[in-house]
Amino acid sequence: MNRSHKAETILLREANDDDLELMMAWRSNPIVYRGFYLQREPLKYEEHYTWWKSRRNRKDWIITFQCGEYTRDVGSVHVSSLDSDSPEVGVYIGEVTAWGRGFGRQAVSLVLTWLRAAGYKKARASILKDNATSIGLFEALGFKRISEEHEGEWVCEL
């Protein structure tokens, strides 16, 4: 059997200072940030840098994709509130023409595995109510709306 169609596999690597410009470039694209829960305009470097350096109880990864001879960075996934019993997961694929290939879902799945291994029992996500793509992604991984009143808040038993 000759299967020419192969699943595309992503890997996560921890984000570092050298990734700041790339993450800021992705996050400053209106096509990307219109899906964000908090952000309505392009980022300012100084604010982003100050925020980045003051992060606590949070991990950020770069989503990388291996394709033949080259590896490329396509987006970012993070988990925050690691000092709580239900950390919050967020993800974006910054390379907008790479949407729809399952990279975001794979990335969140890896982070849920990481959280489970770290002993957490729950994870949360905040999703804009009209972001159907994100809702589909998180629902497929077991997230449920907390309640009708808080329709942007999602939770997952790990």
Place this chain on the structure above:
Amino acid sequence: MNRSHKAETILLREANDDDLELMMAWRSNPIVYRGFYLQREPLKYEEHYTWWKSRRNRKDWIITFQCGEYTRDVGSVHVSSLDSDSPEVGVYIGEVTAWGRGFGRQAVSLVLTWLRAAGYKKARASILKDNATSIGLFEALGFKRISEEHEGEWVCEL
């Protein structure tokens, strides 16, 4: 005399394969590419990579900006048609919140110096007729419209 206001100085470094994602992220931002002469949608990595690897008679630099403790990448400048007697210069500041600080103008000025040193006598630029910022930038550096009929084509004696 205590001058607290200091000019912000940029440096150019040659772009390499590791800059591809960043350049693509910048160039895939509608706020950026609406100013481009040729491009009406976000870039696709495979096409961008193939184009990048097949570049000839062209140099691309990353515009970097030193600010206190950190250096950051803010945009790109290039020169193409180096096999002609009037190479074409193009520039963009990908970090959109860094617009208006003269980074683009400094970058093009450095490239004109580079072209002069390499023995070229003329440089060209293609600019959308409603891109007032670019027109102002290139005019300030000595570029003039080639003719009324070709209003997007500019030339500069080096």
